[in-house]
Amino acid sequence: MLAMSKYKLLGATALAIVTAVVATSCKDKQSTGWQYAPNMYEHIAFEYDQKNPNFKDGKTAQVPPAGTIPVGFTRFDYPNTRAGYDQASAEVKNPLPSTPANFEEGKVLFLHFCSPCHGENGQGDGLVTQHGYPPPPSYSKGQSSRGGAMKDLTDGKIYHTVTYGVNAMGSYASQLSPEERWKVIMYVHHLQTL
Numbered sequence: 001m002l003a004m005s006k007y008k009l010l011g012a013t014a015l016a017i018v019t020a021v022v023a024t025s026c027k028d029k030q031s032t033g034w035q036y037a038p039n040m041y042e043h044i045a046f047e048y049d050q051k052n053p054n055f056k057d058g059k060t061a062q063v064p065p066a067g068t069i070p071v072g073f074t075r076f077d078y079p080n081t082r083a084g085y086d087q088a089s090a091e092v093k094n095p096l097p098s099t100p101a102n103f104e105e106g107k108v109l110f111l112h113f114c115s116p117c118h119g120e121n122g123q124g125d126g127l128v129t130q131h132g133y134p135p136p137p138s139y140s141k142g143q144s145s146r147g148g149a150m151k152d153l154t155d156g157k158i159y160h161t162v163t164y165g166v167n168a169m170g171s172y173a174s175q176l177s178p179e180e181r182w183k184v185i186m187y188v189h190h191l192q193t194l
């Protein structure tokens with residue numbers, strides 16, 4: 001009795017496998033076979049790289065209209081040039097209120113992101129300078145490579161520098177959000193007075 005049911009089970013399993021293979025084998029190479037919930041694969045929305053009759057140029061991925069900015073994006077329309085640096089200096093001001101909380105956050109960000117080179121007190125004596133990295137000028141006593149004293153660097157000049165970098169200093173645009181950059185700048189202004 002037991003032996004019988006073993007063979008039956010084996011037979012049923014074999015039949016199930018054969019049925020599954022036959023049912024799912026492709027008739028033509030393009031076929032995806034049987035699909036569970038096919039609207040997950042063939043949905044009604046257009047793929048971005050598909051042709052699209054709804055637009056004049058027939059493309060789904062449309063170029064956004066001129067002047068469009070992503071949600072949450074902050075514009076900074078000053079190019080990475082000397083003229084852009086000077087123009088930012090004249091026109092750009094810190095939009096954040098000067099509160100103790102912003103200042104304290106700026107300090108934390110400065111210690112994490114800037115002090116390895118600029119030093120904890122902004123004197124250009126960070127840890128990496130002890131290992132051969134060219135020391136940046138002191139914020140309070142040094143001269144900017146673009147002319148003028150470091151202590152006179154304006155909001156716009158510092159924001160431009162943190163956004164684009166300058167010479168041996170890289171851009172911090174991908175590490176610090178515009179708001180975080182402004183908090184750091186509050187702290188840099190403090191270091192300019194030391």
Ligand code: HEC
Nearest residue numbers: 113114117135136144145146158161162166167168169172
């Ligand atoms: C990898 C080292 C390094 C790090 C990290 C770094 N800097 Fe610098 N920074 C430099 C060097 C080197 C210079 C001098 C560049 C030059 O003028 O040739 C400089 C210059 C500057 C200047 C002067 C720009 C000018 O107009 O002359 C400012 C302001 C400044 N850094 C701010 C920052 C801030 C804020 C941070 C952190 C977000 C930071 N830096 C992080 C290396 C660094």
